[in-house]
Amino acid sequence: xxxxxxxxxxxxxxxxxxxxxxxxxxxxxxxxxxxxxxxxxxxxxxxxxxxxxxxxxxxxxxxxxxxxxxxxxxxxxxxxxxxxxxxxxxxxxxxxxxxxxxxxxxxxxxxxxxxxxxxxxxxxxxxxxxxxxxxxxxxxxxxxxxxxxxxxxxxxxxxxxxxxxxxxxxxxxxxxxxxxxxxxxxxxxxxxxxxxxxxxxxxxxxxxxxxxxxxxxxxxxxxxxxxxxxxxxxxxxxxxxxxxxxxxxxxxxxxxxxxxxxxxxxxxxxxxxxxxxxxxxxxxxxxxxxxxxxxxxxxxxxxxxxxxxxxxxxxxxxxxxxxxxxxxxxxxxxxxxxxxxxxxxxxxxxxxxxxxxxxxxxxxxxxxxxxxxxxxxxxxxxxxxxxxxxxxxxxxxxxxxxxxxxxxxxxxxxxxxxxxxxxxxxxxxxxxxxxxxxxxxxxxxxxxxxxxxxxxxxxxxxxxxxxxxxxxxxxxxxxxxxxxxxxxxxxxxxxxxxxxxxxxxxxxxxxxxxxxxxxxxxxxxxxxxxxxxxxxxxxxxxxxxxxxxxxxxxxxxxxxxxxxxxxxxxxxxxxxxxxxxxxxxxxxxxxxxxxxxxxxxxxxxxxxxxxxxxxxxxxxxxxxxxxxxxxxxxxxxxxxxxxxxxxxxxxxxxxxxxxxxxxxxxxxxxxxxxxxxxxxxxxxxxxxxxxxxxxxxxxxxxxxxxxxxxxxxxxxx
Numbered sequence: 001x002x003x004x005x006x007x008x009x010x011x012x013x014x015x016x017x018x019x020x021x022x023x024x025x026x027x028x029x030x031x032x033x034x035x036x037x038x039x040x041x042x043x044x045x046x047x048x049x050x051x052x053x054x055x056x057x058x059x060x061x062x063x064x065x066x067x068x069x070x071x072x073x074x075x076x077x078x079x080x081x082x083x084x085x086x087x088x089x090x091x092x093x094x095x096x097x098x099x100x101x102x103x104x105x106x107x108x109x110x111x112x113x114x115x116x117x118x119x120x121x122x123x124x125x126x127x128x129x130x131x132x133x134x135x136x137x138x139x140x141x142x143x144x145x146x147x148x149x150x151x152x153x154x155x156x157x158x159x160x161x162x163x164x165x166x167x168x169x170x171x172x173x174x175x176x177x178x179x180x181x182x183x184x185x186x187x188x189x190x191x192x193x194x195x196x197x198x199x200x201x202x203x204x205x206x207x208x209x210x211x212x213x214x215x216x217x218x219x220x221x222x223x224x225x226x227x228x229x230x231x232x233x234x235x236x237x238x239x240x241x242x243x244x245x246x247x248x249x250x251x252x253x254x255x256x257x258x259x260x261x262x263x264x265x266x267x268x269x270x271x272x273x274x275x276x277x278x279x280x281x282x283x284x285x286x287x288x289x290x291x292x293x294x295x296x297x298x299x300x301x302x303x304x305x306x307x308x309x310x311x312x313x314x315x316x317x318x319x320x321x322x323x324x325x326x327x328x329x330x331x332x333x334x335x336x337x338x339x340x341x342x343x344x345x346x347x348x349x350x351x352x353x354x355x356x357x358x359x360x361x362x363x364x365x366x367x368x369x370x371x372x373x374x375x376x377x378x379x380x381x382x383x384x385x386x387x388x389x390x391x392x393x394x395x396x397x398x399x400x401x402x403x404x405x406x407x408x409x410x411x412x413x414x415x416x417x418x419x420x421x422x423x424x425x426x427x428x429x430x431x432x433x434x435x436x437x438x439x440x441x442x443x444x445x446x447x448x449x450x451x452x453x454x455x456x457x458x459x460x461x462x463x464x465x466x467x468x469x470x471x472x473x474x475x476x477x478x479x480x481x482x483x484x485x486x487x488x489x490x491x492x493x494x495x496x497x498x499x500x501x502x503x504x505x506x507x508x509x510x511x512x513x514x515x516x517x518x519x520x521x522x523x524x525x526x527x528x529x530x531x532x533x534x535x536x537x538x539x540x541x542x543x544x545x546x547x548x549x550x551x552x553x554x555x556x557x558x559x560x561x562x563x564x565x566x567x568x569x570x571x572x573x574x575x576x577x578x579x580x581x582x583x584x585x586x587x588x589x590x591x592x593x594x595x596x597x598x599x600x601x602x603x604x605x606x607x608x609x610x611x612x613x614x615x616x617x618x619x620x621x622x623x624x625x626x627x628x629x630x631x632x633x634x635x636x637x638x639x640x641x642x643x644x645x646x647x648x649x650x651x652x653x654x655x656x657x658x659x660x661x662x663x664x665x666x667x668x669x670x671x672x673x674x675x676x677x678x679x680x681x682x683x684x685x686x687x688x689x690x691x692x693x694x695x696x697x698x699x700x701x702x703x704x705x706x707x708x709x710x711x712x713x714x715x716x717x
Contacts, residue, residue: 001055001084001085001086001087001092001114001117001118001119001120002014002084002085002086002087002120002122003086003087003088003089003092003119003120003121003122004086004088004089004121004122005088005089005090005266006088006262006263006265006266009122010086010087010122011053011086013120013122014051014053014084014086017084018049018051018084022049022082024047025047025048025049025082026045026047026048026049027048027049027051028044028048028049028050028051029051029053030050030052030058031246031250032058032061032063032196033058033059033061033062033063033064033066033067034063034067036052036058036067036070036071037063037066037067037070040067040070040071040073040074041070041073041074044074044079044081046079046080046081047080047081048081048082049081049082049083049084050071050081050082050083050084051084052083052084052085052086053085053086054086054087054088054262055085055086055087056087056088056091056092056095057195057196059095059107059110059113059114060091060095060107060110060195060196061195061196062196062291062292062293062294062323064107064110065106065107065108065109065110066109068109068110068112068113069109069113071083071113072109072112072113072116075113075116075467075471076438076439076440076471078468085117087114088262088266089121090266090269092114095107095110095111095114096111096114096115098111106297106326115474115509116467116470116471116474117470118467118470166235166236167235167239167240167241167261167263167264168263168264168267170235170241171183171241171264171268174230176226176227176230177211177212177215177219178207178211178215178219178223178224178226178227178230179226179227179228179229179230179231179241180210181207181208181210181211181215181227182203182204182207182227182228182230182231182242183231183241183242183260183264183268184210184268184272185202185203185206185207185210185277185281185284186198186203186241186242186258186260186265187260187264187265187268187269187272188206188272188277188281189202189203189206189281189285190260190265190269191265191268191269191272191273192277192297192298192301193294193296193297193298193300193301194285194290194294194297194298195294197245197254197257197258197259198242198257198258198259198260199256199257199287199289199290200228200242200256200257200258201256201287201289202284202285202287202289202290203242203258203284204224204227204228205280205283205284205287206277206278206280206281206283206284206285207227207280208280209277209278209279209280209281210278210280228242231258232244232258239261240261241260241261241264242258242259242260242261243258243259243260243261244257244258244259245257245258245259256289273672274643274646274668274671274672275671276305276307276670276671276705276707277705278705278706279704279705279706281705282298282302282307282310282314282705285298285314286313286314286317291321291323292317292318292319292320292321292322292323292327293318293323293326295314295315295317295318295321295323295327296314296315296318296323296326296327296330298314299311299312299314299315299318299327299330299334300330300333301673302314303330303333303334303337303675304673304674304675305670305671305673305675305703306670306675306677306678306683306702306703307702307703307704307705307710308334308338308675308700308701308702308703308710308713309701309702309704309710309711309713310705311330311334312331312334312713312714312715315327315328315330315331315334316331316353316715318330319331319353319356319357320356324357324358324359324363325357325359325362325363325366328353328354328357328359328363328366328367329363329366331350331353332350332366332367332370335349335350336370337675337679338679338699338700338701338702339679339699339700340700341370341374341381342374342379342380342381342382343381343382344382344383345714346714347381347383347390349714349715350367351367351390352715353715354367354394360401360402360403361397361398361399361400361401361402361403361406362398362403362405364394364395364397364398364401364403364406365394365395365398365403365405365406365409367394368391368392368393368394368395368398368406368409368410369391369395369406369409371387371390371391371394372388372391372392372395372409372410372412372413374387375387375388375391375413375416376412376413376416388413388417391413392410392413395409395410395413396410399426407426410423410426411423411426414426437475438471438475440461440468440471440472440475440476441472441475441476441478443457443458444458444472444476444486444502445486447490447493447495447498448485448486448489448490448493449489449493450493455493455495455498458472458495458498458502459495459498462497462498462501462502469501469502469505470505470509472502472505473502473505473506473508473509473511473514474506474509474511476502476506476514477506477511477513477514477517478513486499487499487502487503487517487521488521488524491521491525496525499521500518500521503517503518503521504518504534506518507534507537507538510541510542510544510545512544512545512548515534515535515538515542515545515548516548518531518534519531519534519535522534535548535549535552536549539564543573543575543576543579544579546564546568546573546576546577546579546580547576547579547580549564550564550565550580550581551580551583554584555590555591565577565580565581565598569598569601569602569605574602574605574607574610575607575609577598577602578599578602578607578609578610578613581594581595581598581599582595582613585613585617592617595617596614596617598610599611599613599614599617600614603634603637608637608638608640608641608642608645609638609642611634611635611637611638611645612634612635612638612642612644612645612648614634615630615631615634615635615638615645615648616648618630618631618634619631619652623655624652624655624656625656627652631652632649632652635648635649635652636649639665639668643668643669643672643673643674644669644674646665646666646668646669646672646674647665647666647669647674647676647677647682649661649665650662650663650664650665650666650668650669650677650682650683650686651666651682653665654666654682654685654686659686659689662686663683663686663687666682666683666686667683667703667707670683670703670707671707675702678698678699678702678703679699680699681695681696681699683698684696684697684698684699687709688709694709697709697712700712701713
C-alpha cells in the first residue's frame with residue numbers, strides 16, 4: 001500500500017512497480033465497493049494483481065465495510081495474488097485510528113484490513129538530489145523545466161505537473177463567486193461524510209449559503225451553468241475542480257454526478273476543518289440521491305458541531321433510507337448526550353423510531369442497554385419507575401430476535417435486581433459461539449503446543465516472508481488469553497527463531513503488543529542487549545515506540561533519555577517528544593520541571609499541542625484574574641490548529657467576565673466539533689447570562705446552522 005498526500009505520485013509509482021515486477025500477471029481494477037466485494041467473494045485466478053487506487057474512497061463508501069471484510073477474507077485464504085493500493089495519509093490515519101469510546105465504530109472491518117498492509121510512504125515533496133535528478137532529466141522539455149522552476153520553493157513537483165497547484169491558485173483568486181461556492185460545498189460534503197460521486201443537484205442547492213448577500217444579488221438566472229462551467233474548466237488542459245466520474249455502465253460520464261479534485265479536497269478540508277457549513281448545506285444533503293449511510297455520517301458531523309435538531313432530522317432520514325442500525329445508534333447517542341433520553345418525550349420518540357426498524361434486534365439492544373445502564377447507575381429520569389421494565393422488554397425482544405449482544409446486558413440487569421435464576425437461565429439462550437480465531441493464529445497455537453505439521457507450516461510462512469507472515473503478525477498479538485505465552489512455548493518446542501521472526505514482523509507493523517512481547521521475550525532469555533536494540537529500532541520508527549523507550553530510560557539513565565529528546569526534536573519529531581514527556585507532568589517537581597521546559601521548546605518550534613499543554617500547566621491553580629499573559633498567547637497560537645484551545649480560551653474569558661469574548665470562542669469550539677461546550681453548560685450562560693432557563697435549554701436544544709440558539713426540537717415520525 002502506497003501512502004501519501006494527494007497528487008504525490010502514488011498511482012504512478014504503483015504502476016511502475018507493477019510493470020517492472022508483475023508484467024506477466026493479470027490485473028483487476030474494481031471501481032466501487034460493490035465491485036470489490038463481488039470480486040473478492042468470487043474466484044480470482046492465481047497470479048492476479050488486484051488494483052485498488054484511492055482505497056479510502058472505497059472503504060468509506062456505503063458498502064465499504066462489506067468490501068473490507070470480503071477482501072480481508074480473500075487475503076486470509078492464502079491465494080497467490082497481489083493487492084496494490086494507494087491511500088491518502090490523512091485517510092489512512094482516520095481509518096486505522098481506534099474509535100473514541102463515546103462514538104460509534106464505523107470502520108471495524110476497514111481497520112482490520114489495513115492492519116495487514118505493507119506500507120510504502122510516498123513523500124509529498126521532491127527535494128535535494130531527487131529534484132536535481134528530475135531537473136537533469138527535464139532538459140529539452142520546456143513544460144517539465146517550468147514545473148521544476150515552479151516547485152523549487154516548496155518541492156511540490158508532482159502536484160505542479162498535475163496542475164494541482166494552479167488549480168488551487170485559481171480557486172483562491174477567481175472572481176467567479178458561484179464557482180468557488182460550488183467547489184466549497186463539494187469540499188464540505190466530502191469532509192463531513194458524503195464520499196464517492198457527488199450529486200451536482202446537492203451542491204447547487206447548497207451553493208447560495210456560501211455566497212454573500214451582495215453576491216447572491218448579482219447572479220444571473222444561468223448561475224448554475226456558470227458555476228458548473230467554471231468548476232469543470234481544465235487548468236493547463238489537465239485537471240478541473242469537479243471532474244466527471246465514470247458511469248455505472250463503465251462507459252462515459254455519469255449524468256448529474258461529479259468528483260472533487262484530490263488536491264483541492266485535501267487542502268480545503270484542512271482549511272475549513274473549524275468551519276461549520278451553512279444551513280443550505282444541511283438542507284441540500286437531504287436530497288434523495290444521498291444514501292442513508294452518508295446521512296448517518298453527516299448527522300454525526302452535525303451532532304459534534306452542536307447542531308442537534310439538524311442531526312436528529314438527518315438520522316431520521318437515514319433510518320427511512322435503510323440505514324437502520326447505524327442511524328438508530330447515532331440517534332441514541334444524540335439523545336444521550338443532550339439528556340433528551342431522560343425525558344418521557346425523548347424516550348417515547350426513540351421507542352416510536354424503533355417501530356420502523358427491523359434489524360435483527362440490534363437497535364432494540366442499543367436502546368435497551370442504555371436504559372439498563374442508566375438504571376443500574378441510578379441516573380434520575382422522568383420515567384424512573386418504569387425504566388427497568390422497559391429495558392427488560394427491549395432486551396428480551398432483542399434476544400428473541402436473535403441478537404446475541406443483548407444477552408449479557410439482560411443478564412447484568414437481572415443480576416442487579418437479584419434475579420440470579422433468570423440470569424442463569426439465559427446461558428442456554430446465548431447463541432454466540434466462542435470467539436473463533438483466524439486460521440493462521442490457530443496454526444501458530446498448534447505449533448506452540450508442539451504439533452509437527454503446524455511447526456512446518458509456520459516455518460514455511462516465516463521463510464517465505466510474504467503476505468502470510470504479515471497477516472499472522474497482525475493477528476497474533478491480541479489480548480485474548482488463548483494467545484498468551486506462544487513465543488515462550490515455541491522456544492520451548494525448539495522453534496525460538498520462529499517466535500523471534502513473528503515478533504519482529506509484528507513490531508514492523510507497529511503493533512505495541514508485539515513490541516512489548518518481543519522485549520519481554522528477549523529479556524526472559526537473558527538477551528538484554530538485543531532487547532535494548534529492538535527498543536531503539538522501534539523508537540526510531542514509531543511515536544509510541546519513542547515514548548516507550550523514554551519510559552524505559554527515565555530516570556535511571558537520564559542522560560541518555562535527555563539526549564534522545566534533544567535529537568528527536570532536532571529531527572522534527574515534536575509529536576513523539578510531546579507524547580514521551582507528557583506523563584512527567586503528573587509526577588514530582590523534578591519531572592514536572594523537565595516536562596515544562598521541553599514543552600516550552602516545542603511550543604517555540606510551532607507545536608500547537610505542546611503550546612496548549614504548556615498553557616494548561618502554567619494556568620494550573622491560578623485565578624483567571626492572575627493568569628500570566630503567556631497563557632493567553634499560547635492558547636491563541638494553539639487555537640489556530642486545535643479546537644480544544646478554543647474551548648480553553650472561551651472558559652478563560654467566561655471566568656474573567658468577558659461575555660462577548662467567551663461567546664466567540666465557545667461558538668468557535670462548537671464549530672470545530674466540540675459539542676460538549678454546549679452539553680456541559682459552558683455556552684448557555686454566556687449567551688443568556690440573565691436568563692438561566694434559556695441558558696439551560698441550550699444544552700438540550702443546541703444551535704441552528706448559523707450558530708444562533710435552536711428552538712426546542714423532537715422527532716416527527
